[in-house]
Amino acid sequence: MVLFCTSITAAQTTDPALDSYYRRACGGGVSATLSTAHAAAGSPGSASQPATETATPRARELVSAMLQAHGGMEAWRSTHALQFTHVLMFGEVLHTEWFISHETTEIRTKRSYQDWPLFKGRLAYDGTATWTHNWQIENPPGVNVNSAYTILALPWLTQEAGVLLTDLGRRTLPADPLAYDVVRMTYATGTAEQRRKYYDLYIHPQTHVLRAVAYNITYGAFLDLIGLPKDQQSLGPFLHVFYEHTREGGLLFPSKYDTFDPTQHNAGRHVVIGYALSGSFDASRLRPPKDAVFDRSSPERTAK
Secondary structure, X not given: OOEEEEOOOHHHOOOHHHHHHHHHHHOOOOOEEEEOOOOOOOOOXXXXXXXXXXXXXXXXXXXXXXXXXXXXXXXXXXXXXXXXXXXXXXXXXXXXXXXXXXXXXXXXXXXXEEEEOOOOEEEEEOOOOEEEEOOOOOOOHHHHOOHHHHHHOHHHHOOOOXXXXXXXXXXXXXOEEEEXXXXXXXXXXXXXXXXXXXXXEEEXXXXXXXXXXXXXXXXXXXXXXXXXXXXXOOEEEEEEEEEEEEEEOOEEEEEEEEEEOOOOOEEEEEEEEEEEXXXXXXHHHHOOOOOOEEOOOOOOOOOO
């Protein structure tokens, strides 16, 4: 997701950007929150729009096979909203922490609402603004909007308007000798922050199921928070490796996966349950309570 933490210390890193992160966010110690930092509005475009991506022929072929392995586009296009519960465990022995979120995203608009039961927090995005109630995570709230949704829905998001698909050939994953077909997914449209993103899709060469995704963190306010040097606009690559999948409504979704940071340290263990393809979206959940706090964070970095 989404959110994940790591307990590796600054002394264990060799990358100056990661060293800055661990000193600032982790204090060289046990754990600190880190997000996958997808844009506040999620991926640009709409699932109901025809795909207008530019793709190399091989990339188009690989992504088409992946889509079929995950259930195709018909069921996705007929779904109004995706619901799921995301569970994240991170940290070391005796310092383990848990994040649990119940999330619903309207596929066409990317409007979203989330409940975080462990601290009774709420987050909502109405297509323009993000607000929280009883938010107890240090991350800028905007970095959490649709971050889990984007990872879980990647096969279908490749078909959205503005997506660029490029064949990167075959690559292996850490501790896995199999060579996977890799397609890079980027954006030709959207905000400047969105256009800095990439998702490298590791597609199994026989089953065509999405096995892993490498990505970068680009949300400016988050990069400012962790003290990344101002001349750097992203941090990565981070890696999600999917171990198990589940079917819901004929579509194949990840159910268990791990996150690895750029040093290949395990930074989070994820379980996703309760998938539901809903025909409705409760727009009343987007109305903020009187004591809601509106997110003022920016996806762009502040000036030096």
